[in-house]
Amino acid sequence: MKTSFSSTVSIQTSLRQAMAKAQSELVKANEEVTTGVHADMGVALGGSTSRSIDLSRDVMRIDAQLTTNSIAEQRLDSSEEALSKLSDVSQKVLDSLAALTDSTSTLGDARAVIGSAMDTFTDIANTSVTGEYLFAGTNTDVKPLTSYSEASSPFNAAVDTELNFYLTSNGIASAETMTPAQMQSFLTDLEGKFNGTTALSDPPHTGLGGQDFWSNFVSDASDTNMTTRISATEVVATSTNANSSGFRSFMFASVVSSKFLTEEIPENVRSVVVEKSTSAIGKAISGLNSQRSEIGLSSQRVKQADETLEAQKTIIETHLNDLQGIDAYEASTRVTSLQALLEAAYTLTSRIQQLSLVNFL
Numbered sequence: 001m002k003t004s005f006s007s008t009v010s011i012q013t014s015l016r017q018a019m020a021k022a023q024s025e026l027v028k029a030n031e032e033v034t035t036g037v038h039a040d041m042g043v044a045l046g047g048s049t050s051r052s053i054d055l056s057r058d059v060m061r062i063d064a065q066l067t068t069n070s071i072a073e074q075r076l077d078s079s080e081e082a083l084s085k086l087s088d089v090s091q092k093v094l095d096s097l098a099a100l101t102d103s104t105s106t107l108g109d110a111r112a113v114i115g116s117a118m119d120t121f122t123d124i125a126n127t128s129v130t131g132e133y134l135f136a137g138t139n140t141d142v143k144p145l146t147s148y149s150e151a152s153s154p155f156n157a158a159v160d161t162e163l164n165f166y167l168t169s170n171g172i173a174s175a176e177t178m179t180p181a182q183m184q185s186f187l188t189d190l191e192g193k194f195n196g197t198t199a200l201s202d203p204p205h206t207g208l209g210g211q212d213f214w215s216n217f218v219s220d221a222s223d224t225n226m227t228t229r230i231s232a233t234e235v236v237a238t239s240t241n242a243n244s245s246g247f248r249s250f251m252f253a254s255v256v257s258s259k260f261l262t263e264e265i266p267e268n269v270r271s272v273v274v275e276k277s278t279s280a281i282g283k284a285i286s287g288l289n290s291q292r293s294e295i296g297l298s299s300q301r302v303k304q305a306d307e308t309l310e311a312q313k314t315i316i317e318t319h320l321n322d323l324q325g326i327d328a329y330e331a332s333t334r335v336t337s338l339q340a341l342l343e344a345a346y347t348l349t350s351r352i353q354q355l356s357l358v359n360f361l
Contacts, residue, residue, distance in 0.1 A: 137222030137241035144221035165204035246287025253280035
């Protein structure tokens with residue numbers, strides 16, 4: 001008969017190894033319960049791992065595109081709101097001019113309203129969002145419009161230069177002595193310069209002959225608008241600029257109204273100014289509303305692109321969950337079993353450590 005014995009050291013070693021393995025498995029099981037996916041994708045998926053990586057990359061790409069679109073949408077919404085305010089300001093100028101025609105407003109009141117409207121228009125046009133000017137085109141770090149009312153304004157000085165050159169060239173003593181025909185001729189030429197259809201001349205603008213009045217004295221905006229890729233196949237304009245006809249027409253109407261609607265100008269000459277300004281401000285409102293419509297269309301396209309991207313993301317995530325997902329109930333049961341196993345191992349280890357020959361002597 002052969003006798004064998006069991007060492008407490010060997011039992012403790014076996015228990016320690018079992019506990020280490022159980023603890024490792026418990027960590028993985030807890031992670032799976034928390035995340036809802038396999039703790040080790042490579043082991044769980046095998047050959048499907050590359051497919052899982054591709055799908056995860058697609059989800060990240062869509063999330064990045066949605067973030068880009070949200071920034072573009074913020075810029076579009078801000079631009080649309082600003083254009084709405086600019087249109088309202090233009091309407092106030094039109095109402096003031098109409099009140100003059102109806103003789104229900106004084107010249108001083110009209111000039112005050114128009115001057116205030118011009119300053120408000122400039123402030124709104126120079127609005128920036130997240131450090132980017134809305135109406136600067138691609139020159140997003142440059143304030144687009146120059147103030148007409150600021151001291152030493154180059155814009156104001158350029159208009160005075162145009163007027164003085166016209167008066168001198170035609171032998172006219174002052175603006176107060178201009179005839180209706182002369183005022184009509186001057187305003188038509190000045191409006192052409194504001195709109196960019198008539199170039200600057202040298203003299204009076206030394207070294208600027210043939211160049212654009214607006215871009216030299218009024219606006220630092222770029223004619224090129226911001227564009228954003230909103231999906232894999234779509235690129236839309238996500239800004240507008242202060243070089244459009246609406247901005248030009250508003251400034252022309254406001255400048256000539258504030259400059260020539262004074263008591264010193266004969267009434268028949270003022271009528272020419274009112275008529276010209278009213279026509280220009282009407283074009284301004286139409287142009288601003290047109291810009292607003294274009295911005296609105298771009299905003300709608302971004303929203304539609306977001307809806308498509310969200311649908312794509314849902315489909316990919318569903319497929320990805322089928323690959324990576326785990327049975328939450330099974331994982332929870334596994335956690336419970338491992339915890340029970342560890343508790344039993346701790347209890348047994350404690351009892352073994354308490355064994356001593358001294359207790360049996």
